[in-house]
Amino acid sequence: MKKQYWTEYESKVADDHYYYERSCIRQSFFTGSEEVFINIVRDLLGKDIADDMNLHTCSGIGYYSGVVPLDTTMTVVARLFALMTEAGYKNFVPSCITSFGLVNEVVDMWHHFPEKLEQIRGYLKEANGKEFDVPENIAHPCDIIYKYRKELKEKMKYSLTNVHTGKPLKVVEHIGCHYAKIFPRQVKGGAEFPQVLVGMIQEWGGEVVDYPERRHCCGFGFSQYMVLANRGYSAANSKKKLESMQPFKPDFILANCPGCTMFMDRWQYTIAETEGITYGENGMGIPVLTYEELAAILLGYNPWDVGLQTHQVQVEPLLDKMGIKYDPKDKYVGKSGAFLGEPEKPTHLKVKAYE
Amino acid sequence: MNKADVVVIGGGPAGIEAAYNLARDNHKVVLVEKEEEIFGHMQTAYTLFPNFQDASEIRSSLLQKTKHGNITLYNNAEVTQVSRENDFWRVQTINGLDFIAPAVLLASGFKTFDARYKEELGYGIYKGVITSVEFEEMLKVGKIQTANGEKPRRIAFLNCVGSRDEKVGNHYCSRVCCINAVKLSIEAKKQLPEVEAYCFYMDIRMSGQFYEELYRKSQEDFDVNYIRGRISEVAPTFDNRLQVKCEDTLSQTPLKMTVDLLVLMIGIEASEGTARIGEQVGVNGEYNFSKSISLHTADNKTKHRGFFLAGTCKRPLTVPETMADARAAALEIDLYLKSLSQ
Amino acid sequence: MMNYHPFVIPFTVGALFLFGVVFYKFYAWIAALDRKQKFMVKQNIFSFKTIRAIGEIFREALVHRNIYRKNPVLGYMHMSLAFGWFLLIVVGKIKASLYAGTFFEPPWLGIFFNFFAVDGHAFSHSEMLTFTMDFLLLIILSGLALAIIKRVKSSLLGMRKTTKHSRFDRIALSSLWFIFPLRLMAESTTASLHGNGGFLTNSVGHLIPSTIAPYAELPLWWAYSISLFVFFVALPYSRYMHIPTEVVLIFLRNWGADTGEQLSGYTDIQLNSCSRCGICIDACQLNFAAGISNVQSVYFVRDARYKTLSDEVVNNCLMCGRCSNECPVGLELTLVRQQFRNKQEIPGKFYYEYTEPVESKAGVDVIYYAGCMTHLTPSIIISMKKIFEAAGVNYWFMDEDKGVCCGRPLRQQGFIQQSKNLVIKNSRIINSARAKLLVTSCPICYKSFREEYNLNLPVMHHTEYIEGLLADGRITLNASNVTVVYHDPCELGRGANIYEQPRNILRNFSLIESNYEKENSLCCGGSLSDAILDLRLQLKIRDHALGELTKDKPDVLVTACPLCKKSFVHGNKARVMDIAEIVAGNLKVIASKKRPVRKEELQLV
Amino acid sequence: MKDLGFSISQSRTIDLDKSDLSAYRRVVEKVPSAKLCLMCGACTATCTARNHTDFNFRKVHLLFRRGQFEGLAEELDKCMLCGKCRLVCNRGVNTRAIIYNMRIILENLNYKSIK
Secondary structure, eight states, X not given: OOOOGGXXXXXXXXXXXXXXXXXXXXXXXXXXXXXXXXXXXXXXXXXXXEEOTTOOOOOHXXXXXXXXXXXXXXXXXXXXXXXXXXXXXXXXXXSSHHHHHHXXXXXXXXXXXXXXXXXXXXHHHHHHOOOOOOOSEEOOHHHHHHHTHHXXXXXXXXXXXXXXXOOBOEEEEEOOHHHHSSSGGGSTTTTTSOOXXXXXXXXXXXXXXXXXXXXXXXXXXXXXXXXXXXXXXXXXXXXXXXXXXGXXXXXXXXXXXXXXXXXXXXXXXXXXXXXXXXXXXXXXXXOEEEHHHHHHHHHTOOHHHHTGGGSSSOOHHHHHHHTOOOOGGGTTBOTTSOBOOOOOOOSSSOSSXXX | XXXXXXXXXXXXXXXXXXXXXXXXXXXXXXXXXXXXXXXXXXXGOOEETTTTEEHHHHHHHHHHHHTOTTEEEESSOOEEEEEEETTEEEEEETTSOEXXXXXXXXXXXXXXXXXXXXXXXXXXXXXXXXXXXXXXXXXXXXXXXXXXXOOOSEEEEXXXXXXXXXXXXXXXXXXXXXXXXXXXXXXXXXXXXXXXXXXXXXOOXXXXXXXXXXXXXXXXXXXXXXXXXXXXXXXXXXXXOEEEEEEETTTTEEEEEEESEEEEEEOEEEOHHXXXXXXXXXXXXXXXXXXXXXXXXXXXXXXXXXXXXXXXXXXXXXXXXXXXXXXXXXXXXXXXXXXXXX | XXXXXXXXXXXXXXXXXXHHHHHHHHHHHHHTOOHHHHHHHHHXXXXXXXXXXXXXXXXXXXXXXXXXXXXXXXHHHHHHHHHHHHHHHHHHHHHHHHHHTSTTOOTHHHHTHHHXXXXXXXXXXXXXXXXXXXXXXXXXXXXXXXXXXXXHOGGGGTOSOOOOOOHHHHHHHHHHXXXXXXXXXXXXXXXXXXXXXXXXXXXXXXXXXXXXXXXXXHHHHHHHHHHHHHHHHHGGGSGGGHHHHHHHHHHHHHTTOOOOSSOOHHHHHHHHTOOOOOHHHHHOHHHHTTOOXXXXXXXXXXXXXXXXXXXXXXXXXXXXXXXHHHOTTOOOHHHHHHHHHOBOOOTTOOOOTTOOOOOOOOSOSEEEEOOTGGGGOHHHHHHHHHHHHHTTOOEEETTSSSOOOOSHHHHHTTOHHHHHHHHHHHHHHHHHTTOSEEEESOHHHHHHHHHHOOOSSOEEEHHHHHXXXXXXXXXXXXXXXXXXXXXXXXXXXXXXXXXXXXXXXXXXXXEEOOSSOGGGOOOOSOOTTOSSOOHHHHHHHHHHHHHHHTTTOOSEEEESOHHHXXXXXXXXXXXXXXXXXXXXXXXXXXXXXXXXXXXXXXXOO | OOXXXXXXXXXXXXXXXXXXXXXXXXXXXXXXXXXXXXXXXXXXXXXXXXXXXXXXXXXXXXXXXXXXXTTHHHHHTTOOOOOHHHHHOTTOOOHHHHHHHHHHHHHTOOBOOOO
């Protein structure tokens, strides 16, 4: 049997008492994701997870775009830790992959340069009188889901199976670069064979697609996207990935990073609008899901409560394949029960099959 | 007409090594050498790659071997005619010697390529352009200098001069020049630590044992630079140095550079003796190198009974390969002579 | 009707067809002459040149003096057929006119005279004329016999290769072979019946059994007439079109028509004047040294005429000019081939805008332009520098650092527009220096400077220049016992007629002659003009040439072109030197410090 | 197509699956020695046009071989066909003929035909 080197790398996830740091991108664009995650952890797994109203940005995007200086970044991160300390938690769980990468990087720098930690403690104290402890454990929410994937499976109503053919669904998994590529030894499978999403997909009945550009960046690239002149380069990266996976006919893409989910989803619209190219079946694109959304719909949540209607690439064909029931009329109905209006139709990317 | 058991043609490493091994097996050996001195090209060598063994040690070892009681050495005895007489071979020389023996071993070796054919490289035109043989002689006397007697600041070595060149009719690789350039550049740096050494190559072929390590050592310990590109033009500068031009193919950009010495790593060709005797006997193969009957299984035998080959008369070989081949030839001849006496 | 029989119809129809087609073609070609050619015609039509042309037509188109000089047997063959037939027609016409008593007798009367004039001895000089006719027929038949032998086995006539035929050629040739034997048989049969023949026809007539003769006579005359018909109809479409066309060509050439850069009516006339004798195949080194025998000028001309030219035939040519030199019709084959290589211009495209003109140096007497190739033979450059210094010349080395190509290599591949752009660039540099002389070491550049450039100073190849320096005593040479053979580079010799100058220089050495001197010199194989030939074949051409040139084992093979030098030096046969090198090596000025070159020092391993 | 203020960058990867390799095959048919090139760069180093431009025959030849034609026609226009490169080629490659043929193929230059 082949030796599986990735098993040597292991992520350390605390068993309980998580301090959840929400993600800017995830809560803005994939609105149901974080809500269902807290729900799953609290109600289904029975864990203690803090959802703090006072949270703020980690400044990671600014830092990785090269516009926020290191000391500032560290002080902002220190304030997040101070909030955690004040709330009485020791296990930091950042929802965003960039936050995850950043806090790991900051903590690692403090480990190597303790004088820097002291300096930052001074800055924070000076700024708002707060004090903080460095977290004992930093884990990404996907690690938690991975850890309890078997328990969750027992509660699931659906599986990753095409109900029409009985065959497993083909899933492209995409790991955020800042999740595995900065500190590969701290995540399951390292940078080359990250197992976290693979474990979920395989456990829940799907089949992972191994395509040539599997480890390629989604295209976000921070300043590549932020600067308009460079944006073509950003989109070109997503295009490269999509072109590479297209021949494998994946049923959907699963990502753990909110940025990746966002770009692989939204750039499909951009590519279609500027070049007229669409991917997936019938010109409808390849749906992109976050792991929370996936877990939720498999557990039987109403897809519209999970927020799948906010995706650019429409998910109905995927739901049909999985045999998940949904009411099309509810798609654009708000919590209050009022109709919110339908979004504009793209020029090339189709929103309904066979229309 | 003198009788012998074996006539060995050529007093270089192959000839001497084979003669000695035959002599030890109690065969009467006549060793003929066309020059005043024996050793062939070993005569001019300074050190040997890849272990920098002093060539003079090899020379004294070879000299000792020629002193064996069963060997008669004739100097200044260039072979003019090799012919078959019944079951014997007759070998005549320019100085009137005439031998007859049941076996002849051709160990007439190689010559180096005449760099004047590549006029654009300026050999024979600009004094700073020299051959690897001339550079080796400089190393030997410990005087690396330009024509004006100055210490060179920069030396360039150009591989594949007269090898792998269709224009001069040599399609083959001479095999020893790449590693020799590495050796020469290291020796140059040993004698002149300040000098900058550059090797220009088309491919670097480090096939022998310890060659790759030596190549690495030249980069790691001696700062020798390697540029992948063939120098195609040499021109003088105002201060009598040389400007060489090539394309740095890896950066895809033309490159020019001023050097004090350009050392042409000249290739190996069949020597005149090899070509002439091969023609007379009918064992000439491609490029005038002599041809054995089977490269894999009988590389010392020819299509003529009693006519054997050893060393670089067959193809470019390194010194250890040549010596091993000579011992193999001696064994073949020994078996042959024994089969005759039975 | 008197002097008429239906069998004359095929002949008459054929002849009318022939004249119609030929004159139509002539008209079309002359109309398609370019402006310059038309001007030359108008200028010279009423001049002595016309008379000279008539003389040449007699010499070349009828007597074939040029072919005779090159190959007497072949010459006789052509002469007997062309001149013999011509006289047969002329004498036949005289005879018929005398017989009919009028100059306006029917045209077929002369052709089929013996059939109609059964009382053929009843007019003045008839004996002599009949004898002449038989004699001419005999001459033609002997030529025909040679032609048949040539076709069957060309080597018997001293030719290595003979041309392959097209279909029309074969039809015309077969009918041509039949015409005269049939005429002989027809006349002989009539002679056996009526005794109106001469020494030949009567004698042959006696051999024909009298029982057969009456039945054979008419069929033979019919066959004779039909064979004429076939020949006449096939002629305009076969190689025999060269017979009428050559006449037009000779007139135009004498009037000063120029082949020019672009295709014109004159090109058509040249293409149609080729008799496909195949002499060019024998002259071509691609044939006898490299074994390629499908691209020679004769095939090029044939394919061009029938519009079946392939890329290979146009481009696989050394452009050495040996075939033009040998062509008995005097076709400018290399120039015509060049016309076909020329590419269509791309309107509005400017080439080589990038070349920043080199700053020209003012106040010098001589500009030295080595040429691109010469930079790969640095000993030529060093030698020229020595010679300039020895002669105390104030010179500027124009392309020492940043040369621009002369443009000829582009021109030879047909990139005319591109080539002209380079000419403009270089002209600007050269002319602005206001020097007195331009010297170059490369015959290609030399030819280009002479023919394509409009310069304000004379141009010399270094052979001419060195000869001048020696003649003026500005440099002197030591006497030397070194034996040398001189190789004429194509572009310098046949291309620019520089033959004597190098030989004058080499008088200072022991100059020996090869079998390939001057116009007959060989190409070294390194020609830039052939973009198809691969290295192996190129080396075959070189080895053959080198073998010929070094047959007498000279110490040095001297040439005057960097390309030739580069080709030959790798051939490993002899020491190869440029003429500048051997001169620089033997300069007397330097001799005070250094002794002359000795034989031993020249021996290259 | 919508203008979003930027266009998607083209990939700079040589994708041999999508490259047109037939043009080079046509060159090789005419100049079989093209196959012998071992990319030593001697031609580029000696190039006459090199003194005036960044023309790099070896690179152009290699890109053409890989079916990457973008910008090559303009590059080839820098060559003066002087043939110096052919003289220094160790492998006996008819470099000049390669340029000539590439130029004809890329620019679609045709011969004049007789009327």
